[in-house]
Amino acid sequence: MELLYEFLNTLKATIVDVIPILSIILVFQLLVIRKPIPKVKQVGFGFLYVLIGLALFLLGLEKALFPLGKMMAEQLTDPSFIYAGQELNASTSWLDYTWVYVFAAAIGFSTTIAEPSLIAVAIKAEEVSGGGIKANSLRISVAIGVSIGIALGSYRIVAGHPIHYYIITGYIIVVIQTMFCPKMIIPLAYDSGGVTTSTVTVPLVAALGLGLASTIPGRSPLIDGFGLIAFASLCPIIAVMAYAQLTQINTQEKQQKKK
Amino acid sequence: MHQQLIVFLKSLIGSCKDLLPIILVIAFFQFVVLQQPLPNLGDIFVGLVLVVLGLTFFIYGLEMGLFPIGESMAQSFARKGSIWWLLTFAFCLGFGTTVAEPSLIAVAKEAANVAANGGIIELSDVAQAEYANGLRFTVAFSVGLAIVVGVLRIIRGWPIHYLIIGGYVMVVIMTAFAPKWIIGIAYDSGGVTTSTITVPLVTALGVGLASAIKGRNPMIDGFGLIAFASLTPMVFVMAYGMAIGG
Numbered sequence: 001m002e003l004l005y006e007f008l009n010t011l012k013a014t015i016v017d018v019i020p021i022l023s024i025i026l027v028f029q030l031l032v033i034r035k036p037i038p039k040v041k042q043v044g045f046g047f048l049y050v051l052i053g054l055a056l057f058l059l060g061l062e063k064a065l066f067p068l069g070k071m072m073a074e075q076l077t078d079p080s081f082i083y084a085g086q087e088l089n090a091s092t093s094w095l096d097y098t099w100v101y102v103f104a105a106a107i108g109f110s111t112t113i114a115e116p117s118l119i120a121v122a123i124k125a126e127e128v129s130g131g132g133i134k135a136n137s138l139r140i141s142v143a144i145g146v147s148i149g150i151a152l153g154s155y156r157i158v159a160g161h162p163i164h165y166y167i168i169t170g171y172i173i174v175v176i177q178t179m180f181c182p183k184m185i186i187p188l189a190y191d192s193g194g195v196t197t198s199t200v201t202v203p204l205v206a207a208l209g210l211g212l213a214s215t216i217p218g219r220s221p222l223i224d225g226f227g228l229i230a231f232a233s234l235c236p237i238i239a240v241m242a243y244a245q246l247t248q249i250n251t252q253e254k255q256q257k258k259k
Numbered sequence: 260m261h262q263q264l265i266v267f268l269k270s271l272i273g274s275c276k277d278l279l280p281i282i283l284v285i286a287f288f289q290f291v292v293l294q295q296p297l298p299n300l301g302d303i304f305v306g307l308v309l310v311v312l313g314l315t316f317f318i319y320g321l322e323m324g325l326f327p328i329g330e331s332m333a334q335s336f337a338r339k340g341s342i343w344w345l346l347t348f349a350f351c352l353g354f355g356t357t358v359a360e361p362s363l364i365a366v367a368k369e370a371a372n373v374a375a376n377g378g379i380i381e382l383s384d385v386a387q388a389e390y391a392n393g394l395r396f397t398v399a400f401s402v403g404l405a406i407v408v409g410v411l412r413i414i415r416g417w418p419i420h421y422l423i424i425g426g427y428v429m430v431v432i433m434t435a436f437a438p439k440w441i442i443g444i445a446y447d448s449g450g451v452t453t454s455t456i457t458v459p460l461v462t463a464l465g466v467g468l469a470s471a472i473k474g475r476n477p478m479i480d481g482f483g484l485i486a487f488a489s490l491t492p493m494v495f496v497m498a499y500g501m502a503i504g505g
Binding site for chain 1: 327
């Protein structure tokens with residue numbers, strides 16, 4: 001009974017979020033385009049399913065994954081775990097945080113696989129490319145990108161390096177890759193940077209970053225705690241273009257062998 | 260009915276597979292690394308069932324509702340031939356969906372909290388709310404602008420990388436002048452703007468436009484709207500930080 005009550009509350013919040021989108025669509029459809037919506041019944045039900053689905057999804061995350069994931073992020077960054085068996089205030093090496101990096105990479109990969117907006121873009125990309133791009137391969141390359149990004153971002157917080165050196169280096173890599181990469185993949189690669197980080201990834205990753213920044217002596221949450229998400233949106237761009245380049249090289253080699 | 264059930268079950272299994280990595284990661288870290296038992300096993304089980312069901316419904320509704328409406332609107336606008344209305348729609352869609360975005364609200368609040376404790380702004384609820392709202396509207400405006408530029412690009416057929424690389428150059432220049440405490444937040448705000456409902460809609464809009472306009476390739480021209488929406492907030496949030504001072 002309590003679960004039903006919670007579900008209705010989440011559903012209400014989801015509907016409130018969707019109202020701006022829905023009203024923009026309706027106003028433009030009715031006042032500017034001035035045509036009835038094609039297959040209005042199907043679209044209506046589609047919206048309903050999306051709302052119910054999103055509410056269930058969020059409620060489930062709240063109940064199962066977020067508390068656990070956040071707790072783990074806190075425990076793994078807790079001084080008593082990291083410095084276990086060591087004298088406190090001993091000079092800390094970045095190697096003391098190995099489990100943090102492994103956790104960062106693993107949680108980045110796994111949450112990206114479950115990210116609904118990435119699933120949406122991947123479905124569309126497979127459809128538009130006529131199957132040339134496989135939805136699952138795209139999702140896996142993005143997830144690898146996110147996991148490398150978040151691990152690297154955690155290392156940056158531990159090492160205390162300024163964020164912009166990393167991001168600017170990343171940009172330079174993206175620019176170089178853009179010159180050599182198949183034209184078809186470029187817009188999709190750029191897009192995959194933005195879609196990776198939404199419902200599932202952001203709350204967990206933010207908890208990890210802030211936890212890490214408040215544990216390590218000399219780090220301020222204000223300057224060092226943020227920025228993990230930026231890594232998570234930059235690295236997938238590189239990963240997706242790398243995936244396209246590898247596929248291209250692979251097919252070229254095969255063609256050469258045939259000759 | 261029977262066939263529908265099979266389709267539903269198939270996508271249910273797909274959702275289970277999508278979720279499996281998270282379950283494995285959490286289990287590994289809980290039992291092997293932290294060596295602790297799972298608290299509230301019942302709650303976790305119920306939660307996982309809800310997540311799987313939710314993902315299945317979401318993907319089902321996506322292909323029934325969100326994709327078709329995005330594409331049909333793009334085609335209607337293309338047939339109508341009024342660029343101004345299309346751009347107005349693009350701006351409203353970007354602004355309207357971002358300003359109420361829960362993850363943005365959360366990040367803005369957190370940023371205000373941290374800024375107040377860091378002595379950037381006054382340590383009062385009013386000052387914090389003002390700061391958070393300013394951040395939110397800045398990001399929302401920049402996303403609206405991003406979708407406008409992105410749609411214009413699809414119409415004109417500009418190659419995307421010049422615009423994106425131009426944006427990067429701008430980010431790099433701004434980074435040199437913006438106050439240090441805003442940089443992390445600015446870089447992050449690019450990632451949080453695009454919500455689960457906006458992404459499919461905007462993607463369908465771009466692909467629909469590119470297929471409706473002659474000479475555009477949906478693969479090369481249709482994607483890329485979200486890339487703009489994650490780039491402009493960085494520039495605008497840094498500008499916001501410079502305006503506030505520091």
